Amino acid sequence: MDELEPFRLTGDIEIEISFKNYRQAEILSYLSSVERIDSHSIRYIAKDMVEASMFAQFVNNYQPGLSP
Numbered sequence: 001m002d003e004l005e006p007f008r009l010t011g012d013i014e015i016e017i018s019f020k021n022y023r024q025a026e027i028l029s030y031l032s033s034v035e036r037i038d039s040h041s042i043r044y045i046a047k048d049m050v051e052a053s054m055f056a057q058f059v060n061n062y063q064p065g066l067s068p
Helices: 022-028 049-061
Strands: 013-018 034-038 041-046
Touching: 013 049, 022 034, 022 041, 041 049
Parallel strands: none
Antiparallel strands: 013 041, 034 041
């Protein structure tokens, strides 16, 4: 079998996330790189998959009730 070349995405990667409750969308929309689409949804545009993955990981692990 010949060596496979990795698949490379060209252009920006757009992530749209909808939440059950509006609070997450409201809080994340304070980030300058996040656009609030509607009351429960946000949009983030990443330059590559690494950035998209890091944002998705942040959103998944974010807990507004955390205290130092």
